[in-house]
Amino acid sequence: MPVTLMNPDALPEVPLYRQVAVASGSKMVFLAGQVAVDSSGGLVGEGDLAAQVEQVYLNLAAALDAAGATFADVAKLTCYLVDYKPEDFPLFMEGRDRAITKLGITEPLPPFTGIGVAALAGPGLLVEIEAVAVLV
DSSP states (O other), X not given: OOEEEEOOTTSOOBTTBOSEEEEOOSEEEEEEEEOSBXXXXXXXXXXXXXXXXXXXXXXXXXXXHHTTOOGGGEEEEEEEEETOOGXXXXXXXXXXXXXXXXXXXXXXXXXXXXXXXXXXXXXXXXEEEEEEEEEO
């Protein structure tokens, strides 16, 4: 694998992701932020953060696949959440966990940054996630 995930002893272990990704590949893949829309552009999970997170991860997987990559090749995820509050975290995790179960992901995910924002590009969108992957 071109991406090795680790959690240094000097940093706290986070169950959601690993703190560090070391990439040794030569081809980088940059995914545009994915939102909760289906293949025809229709909003999935209106008002439901967990449903939207699930769809976003499924869309990320489809975009990675199109580039010849998988989540194992991802070095970094950046997430934008509309009006994020800490009490939203369980809903985020519920959607993420449903998606990774569907996708068969069993390994830890790469470094992750979550950012609260006022709004996203379209009405009803609650979450957007972008990714950077590295391939050999």
